[in-house]
Amino acid sequence: MKLHRNLVFAVIDALNQIFNEGEYADKVVQKVLKIDKRWGARDRGFIAETTYEMVRYKRLYSEIAEVKAPFSRPDLFRMWAVWAVLSGLRLPDWKQIEPTPERRIKGKFDELSKIRKYRESIPDWIDHLGAAALGEAFWTSELAKLNEPASVILRTNTLKTTKEKLRKALLEEGIVAEPIQGYPWALQLPERANVFVTQAFKQGFFEVQDASSQKVAAYLDVSPGQRVVDTCAGAGGKTLHLASLMENKGQLIALDIYESKLKELKRRARRNGAHNIDTRAIDSTKVIKKLYGSADRVLVDAPCTGLGVLRRNPDTKWKLRPDFLEKIVKTQQEILRSYSKMVKEGGKMVYATCSILPAENQDQIAHFLASAEGVDFSLVKDKKIWAHKSGYDGFYMALLQKGG
Known part of the structure; x- marks a missing residue:
């Protein structure tokens, strides 16, 4: 995968707003994605997914990068370099990217991954709270799942359509959506897609809503x-x-x-x-x-x-x-x-x-x-x-x- 400078810079800008200015990740990502109208679906996907992944694992990546909040711009690039190395990407030869000891990053990742609060990237107090409330083993399982990216789930609006008709309408727009057993109104997208630009959404056939909700x-x-x-x-x-x-x-x-x-x-x-x-x-x-x-x-x-x-x-x-x-x-x-x-x-x-x-x-x-x-x-x-x-x-x- 070729890394484009403007996309990586957009991620760094987003992280600065989320980590240093206390803005909400979803609002920041929405805002950042509007910066360049020429970005296609893959570009936008890279920005959104990389930003969320780095927010999710902020503690782990900052520990490996040996940086502390508030994060300077060079700090954020160091954290991004950690993410890139752990994602198996070849680092670009840019002046913002310092010489990065890849072997040391992987070694430190292996070491920290044995400790739950680093592996799942959670503040100490929440880790203690969850373990005390739910028990060590249960909390470990739950926390690991809570760190996985959420799927896109739709809820059929039965005032306007049926689940089967909605599936067909989405398929005509190139979006595959599968029913979930035990959830009467839900459809799950096997692959992420921008459902908000579809005619089905504009016509009010569905809302995005998690299956549990x-x-x-x-x-x-x-x-x-x-x-x-x-x-x-x-x-x-x-x-x-x-x-x-x-x-x-x-x-x-x-x-x-x-x-x-x-x-x-x-x-x-x-x-x-x-x-x-x-x-x-x-x-x-x-x-x-x-x-x-x-x-x-x-x-x-x-x-x-x-x-x-x-x-x-x-x-x-x-x-x-x-x-x-x-x-x-x-x-x-x-x-x-x-x-x-x-x-x-x-x-x-x-x-x-x-x-x-x-x-x-x-x-x-x-x-x-x-x-x-x-x-x-x-x-x-x-x-x-x-x-x-x-x-x-x-x-x-x-x-x-x-x-x-």
Whole structure:
């Protein structure tokens, strides 16, 4: 593979923004890919995949390169040279690339690969936390899977098409997508492709959504005609799935504290042909109180550490801080106690996170059921989804029922 200077420089620019300026990897990659319109699919693929790989293994590569944050531009080139050597690429003769001791890089890689925190490139505190919460062997397996790049998974929008029709439509555009057993709406791409430029996407036939995430809306057991509240809707991945399960009948109220995310949801809803969604920004407690005792179904897709989705958001592990877990656990408790009041007698609620930590999951449910607000609820069932067992993101979901 011939290395092109402008592509490598784009990777270095992206890494500088992610590592030194604290920007989010997905936003940076989107921005960097727009720099040169002449770049083709392979060029763009090289930039995106190399950037994500280096974010994923930042600790390992910086240790081998013997550089420390904040990383200077020469530091970033040294880290990139480590990546290139370990990827089996021949280093170019550029002034930015110092003479690189390839044998020493490989030797150091072999040595560090025996130690989990370096091999999986994870901060010490998260490594200790995961091992303490899940056990050494289980955490080792889960962490290894969470370090693999995520596949592209699509969710069929049943308001507009069927899974088989979507497959055919994508194939006509040159994209192969395969069904996944046990996931009714999911299609997986064996090879990565830019699905957002397809006519199928523009017509609202699908959304990109991990297979584990697709389980959440179905867990809520919604029916057409109900009043359903998605309390932490964000940009609406699960809201749109709920709309399709409700067949556009009934009322689906999408709440979020960020107006900008709800605007994005409205735009996506128009493309999806989802007409029963009512967006409301939580700008005061009145918004919540007005809905007390009125919802057949409530989804609490709670903010969390995001440790179950490191495959697609590898920069999360570098952004998290040790005190964040304590703060988010308190936030989750407050959200559960407050938002559960929207469920009417006989109604159901799902609490879900994209975390794998018991403190954010089953421990939260036990805490809620023991609280004054949870006394009328009972746990119907819960589900822990592990990346190393499912092959997809790590998730937790619990279905609770109020009263009879």
